[in-house]
Amino acid sequence: DDPEKLAAFQARIDAGEKIEPKDWMPEGYRKTLIRQIGQHAHSEIVGQLPEGNWITRAPTLERKQILLAKVQDEAGHGLYLYCAAETLGVSRDELTEMLLSGKMKYSSIFSYPTLTWADMGAVGWLVDGAAIMNQVPLQRTSFGPYSRAMIRICKEESFHQRQGYDIMMKMASGTPEQKRMAQDALNRFWYPSLMMFGPSDKDSVHSSQSMAWKIKMNTNDELRQKFVDQTVPQAEYLGLTVPDPDLKWNDETGHYDFSEPDWTEFFEVLSGNGPCSAERLEARNKAWDDGAWVREGMLAHAEKKRALKTA
Numbered sequence: 213d214d215p216e217k218l219a220a221f222q223a224r225i226d227a228g229e230k231i232e233p234k235d236w237m238p239e240g241y242r243k244t245l246i247r248q249i250g251q252h253a254h255s256e257i258v259g260q261l262p263e264g265n266w267i268t269r270a271p272t273l274e275r276k277q278i279l280l281a282k283v284q285d286e287a288g289h290g291l292y293l294y295c296a297a298e299t300l301g302v303s304r305d306e307l308t309e310m311l312l313s314g315k316m317k318y319s320s321i322f323s324y325p326t327l328t329w330a331d332m333g334a335v336g337w338l339v340d341g342a343a344i345m346n347q348v349p350l351q352r353t354s355f356g357p358y359s360r361a362m363i364r365i366c367k368e369e370s371f372h373q374r375q376g377y378d379i380m381m382k383m384a385s386g387t388p389e390q391k392r393m394a395q396d397a398l399n400r401f402w403y404p405s406l407m408m409f410g411p412s413d414k415d416s417v418h419s420s421q422s423m424a425w426k427i428k429m430n431t432n433d434e435l436r437q438k439f440v441d442q443t444v445p446q447a448e449y450l451g452l453t454v455p456d457p458d459l460k461w462n463d464e465t466g467h468y469d470f471s472e473p474d475w476t477e478f479f480e481v482l483s484g485n486g487p488c489s490a491e492r493l494e495a496r497n498k499a500w501d502d503g504a505w506v507r508e509g510m511l512a513h514a515e516k517k518r519a520l521k522t523a
């Protein structure tokens with residue numbers, strides 16, 4: 213890239229201007245955004261599966277309606293994000309193919325199973341909680357279409373988080389068996405939720421360039437710390453125990469000290485060896501294959517209408 217153009221581009225970013233799809237941008241900026249927005253979109257789409265697992269078994273009609281609406285919101289988030297990525301010159305079909313063939317990633321959290329109803333509480337509380345912690349700063353990200361998508365997505369995510377916490381409240385104040393289920397869900401989702409923020413800063417290959425371009429607004433460790441600080445009092449309020457014997461308030465730093473997740477497990481999940489990784493990709497491939505007749509039908513219909521117009 214031309215150094216003068218690069219400097220002018222960086223000056224726009226530094227001045228807090230939004231970059232729009234038709235503006236000049238360095239190839240690296242475009243590629244990084246396609247990677248990050250694409251992975252984010254895939255996460256929303258694959259993220260429907262762990263909760264979709266419980267729609268048919270929700271304990272009441274009201275809980276079922278709420279969960280159904282939440283999962284539909286996630287599909288909607290995926291669609292806005294694919295649209296934002298398309299403005300960068302990649303098609304939704306190309307992105308989908310990269311997900312289905314395992315070439316593109318989706319968030320590690322969705323490779324974990326949802327074993328009980330309490331997991332619906334833990335996913336809403338912790339997974340949406342972590343998602344918001346990461347996405348609120350992204351409302352100020354430098355790429356216009358991404359930042360605008362984040363504004364609406366964050367509104368919906370905060371509602372999702374509250375519905376998850378509400379399930380946890382109900383379970384944690386219920387029978388001893390319900391409380392045990394809530395604790396078990398927290399035990400299984402705590403460390404995978406911490407992993408959502410990405411590897412520790414020293415292993416985060418993209419952070420420094422992405423932060424200079426304001427594609428990312430904070431480092432992975434900064435956001436992880438904020439999440440722990442926010443979530444520990446919420447666990448205490450529920451009367452549940454965070455599964456970390458080393459978790460301790462540190463008066464000097466004004467933050468909690470906590471144990472790092474098992475990074476070997478994280479990198480295993482990233483390489484496609486998570487507990488449900490194969491199942492998730494199979495489900496997405498099946499949905500894509502089962503929908504082929506709809507796509508073919510729509511194309512044939514569009515073709516017929518076009519032919520009629522030109523006749």
Ligand code: FAQ
Binds near residue numbers: 252410482
């Ligand atoms: N999972 O250099 P960094 C949701 C990869 S929220 C998988 O630090 P970066 C809502 C990373 O891609 C979840 N891969 O990377 C919901 C890179 O590999 P690559 C989605 C991960 O990009 C809630 C490598 O590790 N949110 O879905 C993960 O600067 C409930 C090196 O890492 C977003 O995507 C991970 N956890 O920072 C839905 C937010 N972490 O690509 C349903 C936007 C790292 O070179 C139910 N994304 N990797 O092959 C971001 O903010 C960033 O991409 C990070 C990672 C912070 C995730």
